[in-house]
Amino acid sequence: MIHHMKLKPIPFHQMKGGAKTIELRLYDPKRQQIKIGDQIEFINTQDKTEKFRVKVNALHRFASFSELYRTLPLTACGYSDATKADPNDMNQYYSLEDQQKHGVVGIEVELVNWKDAQLEKTSRYISFLLRHHPEAAGLTLDAHGWANTAELIECVSKTRHITMTLLEQIVSTDEKQRYAFNADKSLIRANQGHSIPVDVELTSSAPPEKLWHGTAKKYMESIDKNGLLSQNRLYVHLSSDYQTAVTVGRRHGEPVVYTINSAQMYADGYIFYRSVNNVWLTKNVPPIYLHKED
Numbered sequence: 001m002i003h004h005m006k007l008k009p010i011p012f013h014q015m016k017g018g019a020k021t022i023e024l025r026l027y028d029p030k031r032q033q034i035k036i037g038d039q040i041e042f043i044n045t046q047d048k049t050e051k052f053r054v055k056v057n058a059l060h061r062f063a064s065f066s067e068l069y070r071t072l073p074l075t076a077c078g079y080s081d082a083t084k085a086d087p088n089d090m091n092q093y094y095s096l097e098d099q100q101k102h103g104v105v106g107i108e109v110e111l112v113n114w115k116d117a118q119l120e121k122t123s124r125y126i127s128f129l130l131r132h133h134p135e136a137a138g139l140t141l142d143a144h145g146w147a148n149t150a151e152l153i154e155c156v157s158k159t160r161h162i163t164m165t166l167l168e169q170i171v172s173t174d175e176k177q178r179y180a181f182n183a184d185k186s187l188i189r190a191n192q193g194h195s196i197p198v199d200v201e202l203t204s205s206a207p208p209e210k211l212w213h214g215t216a217k218k219y220m221e222s223i224d225k226n227g228l229l230s231q232n233r234l235y236v237h238l239s240s241d242y243q244t245a246v247t248v249g250r251r252h253g254e255p256v257v258y259t260i261n262s263a264q265m266y267a268d269g270y271i272f273y274r275s276v277n278n279v280w281l282t283k284n285v286p287p288i289y290l291h292k293e294d
């Protein structure tokens with residue numbers, strides 16, 4: 001998720017230059033939306049065309065700025081001389097009443113390279129075309145989900161900057177290995193995650209004893225009743241580790257993780273597939289195989 005925040009010119013440039021890595025804010029409902037891994041786009045209050053992006057690495061919550069100032073490294077919060085730091089400096093931004101009501105937060109961030117951010121946007125668009133809506137750019141996929149690489153480049157370049165070199169970079173650096181080329185790179189497809197009915201030639205295989213699924217708490221009632229359904233995708237997506245499931249769940253809201261008794265499901269005749277990028281897929285998971293992690 002991407003959040004937007006304004007910043008005065010001095011802290012704006014301190015953060016853009018990498019000197020300031022912790023932003024101090026009230027922990028009000030707007031800031032309560034921020035999760036680790038989210039991105040924030042900071043906008044210069046003096047020139048709204050000036051922006052940069054950061055990724056949230058940690059959220060340090062405190063009851064007051066005094067407590068925060070006692071704990072966090074103040075040079076990282078934007079003070080060049082930590083001895084001059086005074087928690088009352090924050091009173092010009094937030095009333096004491098609001099500080100008491102909501103508490104405060106130090107948002108620890110890391111700059112996102114502009115080039116990487118652009119590549120990520122292009123990658124998301126490619127994923128949208130290869131998994132869900134090829135027709136949106138006039139692309140066609142074959143029955144196995146392959147697109148002609150030259151055609152994909154042509155379609156993407158209608159709206160974004162793309163070259164074969166950039167595409168190769170996207171495919172090789174993707175943190176989840178979402179895409180694959182064929183041997184001579186004339187074809188490209190998404191390894192999994194489709195909503196359109198393509199057969200990416202998954203081979204069924206025996207799952208590990210347990211698998212995990214991360215989702216949002218708001219879906220719990222329905223999942224407890226109906227089990228996990230594939231919704232818009234072809235399969236329910238399961239992770240082989242708990243932490244990945246937490247990250248996936250967070251995409252939808254306050255996360256909750258279900259453990260799947262995959263060994264029992266498999267013994268009962270359910271079919272599992274493991275995609276080439278190590279995501280476990282199955283058509284559905286009935287409630288009896290689900291256990292909620294506390």
Ligand code: HQG
Nearest residue numbers: 193214215216219222223226227228229231233237248252
């Ligand atoms: C939920 C990402 C109510 C389900 C990830 C999920 C993953 C139910 C949502 C991949 C339900 C569907 C897939 C029921 C399931 N009632 N809600 N009975 N059964 N749901 O995005 O698994 O970055 O289609 O829990 O890493 O979140 O795109 O599936 O919350 O591997 O490559 O319905 O996408 O990979 O959401 O994510 P999604 P998902 P990428």
